[in-house]
Amino acid sequence: MAAPNSAERKACRDARDQLWQCLDKNNDRLESCQKFQADFEARCPAQWVKYFTKRRDFLKYKEKMQTEGFTPAGGPRENS
Numbered sequence: 001m002a003a004p005n006s007a008e009r010k011a012c013r014d015a016r017d018q019l020w021q022c023l024d025k026n027n028d029r030l031e032s033c034q035k036f037q038a039d040f041e042a043r044c045p046a047q048w049v050k051y052f053t054k055r056r057d058f059l060k061y062k063e064k065m066q067t068e069g070f071t072p073a074g075g076p077r078e079n080s
Contacts, residue, residue, distance in 0.1 A: 004045065012044035016052050023056075 004012065019040045022033035030037060041049055 008043070012040075012048060015040040015043040020056060028060075 015036070019033060019036040022036045023030070026032040040052075044052070
């Protein structure tokens with residue numbers, strides 16, 4: 001597969017941004033954003049879809065850690 005040209009990259013990023021806006025508005029419920037998901041998958045190479053999906057998950061996790069902080073899991077503790 002050939003690398004996407006400038007117009008194709010822009011179309012992919014625009015589709016990604018529309019999907020992410022829809023997910024933000026709908027509390028990450030993908031069923032509410034199927035149209036945008038299909039457009040995103042149609043306009044972007046499969047590897048990019050995979051990367052951007054993981055990237056969004058990471059950014060959401062990072063935002064949560066910054067706002068809520070880190071709470072260690074309650075498991076057995078070792079005495080030092």
